[in-house]
Amino acid sequence: MSKESKIYIAGHRGMVGSAIWRQLTEKGYTHLIGLTSRELDLKDQKAVAKFFETEKPDVVIDAAAKVGGILANNSYPYQFLMENMQIQNNLIDSSLKNDIEKFIFLGSSCIYPKLAPQPLKEEYLLTDSLEPTNEWYAVAKITGIKAVESIRKQFDKDYVSLMPTNLYGTHDNFDLNTSHVLPAMIRKFHEAKENDHAPVTLWGSGTPMREFLFVDDMAGSVIFALENKLPEHLYNVGTGVDLTIKDLAELIQKVTGHTGEILWDSEKPDGTPRKLMDVSKMHELGWKHKVELEDGITKTYHWFLDNINSFKQVKMS
Ligand SMILES: NC(=O)c1ccc[n+]([C@@H]2O[C@H](COP(=O)([O-])OP(=O)(O)OC[C@H]3O[C@@H](n4cnc5c(N)ncnc54)[C@H](OP(=O)(O)O)[C@@H]3O)[C@@H](O)[C@H]2O)c1
Incomplete structure (x- = not known):
């Protein structure tokens, strides 16, 4: 690896992907390539093969995927399974065929079994059933991990997953x-604040525990994997610290300045009761x-306010 x-x-x-691009640019990497899904549809095997033969990159970072929450996963199971497999298969196979030495694949913590012991260790992969609400996405990601392995x-x-x-930022x-x-x-909290501090209704019971990582830290872990040869095929990336959804709601309420009531809609699904990554492998290698x-929430809220008129809308078909 060199800066060129x-x-x-x-x-x-x-x-x-944009956080990785920003950090690589700041670190002085001069030869970055990026194409939008309009310029190159990664589901199109022939187009991806042609792009690799023409461009011949030295390194590939796969931060492209169809991403969404519980509602989107439940509503579009086929797209979450198939499009994610198509995107990663085309990238991985073209990288191998073009003799690319370094490939970084991004998965998700939902690859681990729903009731796996906590914190989640890499070795728990494929030891029990997945959380049904996002199993389509998880199965696609697991096939990517296995392709890399x-x-x-x-x-x-030097291919690594x-x-x-959970990321935010x-x-x-x-x-x-x-x-x-x-x-x-x-x-929700911002809009309720603007609406005279109206009550905010949130999904589920508020009791599940979750971990959150700021996107710039995620980008930092990708650059760490880029600049170092990691000895194993699979690494968890997180903070190693979690909190209840209720505590998260109260923190966001504080940051946004909402002072109204918080209501919990227990008819809506909670998802996995706890999801905390064991990040000791990455810590041992030197990333934290x-x-x-x-x-991170404060930075994200400021970005939200600066971009309030142009929220990204994910189109579903
Ligand atoms: N967000 C999270 O909380 C989270 C958590 C764990 C793991 N991850 C993983 O991190 C990676 C990046 O997630 P993200 O949150 O950055 O997602 P994102 O903001 O939705 O970005 C996804 C990117 O994928 C590209 N893409 C999607 N379909 C494509 C296609 N058919 N052809 C070409 N490009 C396509 C999009 O390109 P265009 O913009 O050009 O359409 C977009 O830039 C994913 O692998 C995801 O599974 C995310």
Whole structure:
């Protein structure tokens, strides 16, 4: 790896991809490549193969995926399974065929069994049943992890999978139909504040425990994997600290300045009771997060306010 290496960031306009792009630029990497889904549809095998043959990147970072919360996963199971497999398969296979030495695949903590012991260790993969609300997305990601693992095993290449916990931050998705819990709460509390501090109704019981990582820390972990040869195929990336959804709601309420009531709609699903990553493997190698939750939520809220008229809308078909 050098600062002139040709680095292709698939999904460079997304929340994670754009953070990786920003940090690589700040660190002096000069040869970054990024294409929008309009310029290159990663579901199109032939187009991806042609792009790789023409561009021949040195390194590929796969931050492209169809991403969404419980509602989107439940409503579009086929797209979450198939499109994610198509995107990652085309990227991984083209990378192998073009002899690309370094590949970084991004998965998700939902790959682990619903009732796995906590905190989640990498070795718990495929030891029990998945959480049904997002199993389509999880199965797609698991096939990506296995593709990366098989390439390491068979071809001895520096391909690695990073499993982020729940991410949030600048360029997040604030569309309430498709967003994750943290940005959805920011929007709900903000809008309720603007509406004379009206009550905010949130999904579930508030008791599940979750972990959240600021997107710049996630980008930092990708650059760590880029600049170091990691000895194993799979690593969890998170803070190693969790809190209840209720505590998260109260923190976001404080940051946004909402003073009204919080109501819980227990008819809506809670999802997995607890999801905390064991990040000791990454810590042992020398990577650790830097941004604590309240600071990250404050930065995200400021970004939300600055971009309030242009929330990203994820189109579903
Ligand atoms: N957000 C989280 O909480 C979270 C948590 C764990 C793991 N992850 C993982 O992190 C990665 C990035 O997530 P994110 O939150 O940054 O997602 P995001 O903001 O929705 O960005 C996804 C990117 O993927 C690209 N993309 C989607 N379909 C494509 C296609 N058919 N062809 C080309 N590009 C396509 C989009 O490109 P265009 O903008 O050009 O359409 C977009 O830039 C994903 O692998 C995700 O599974 C995210």
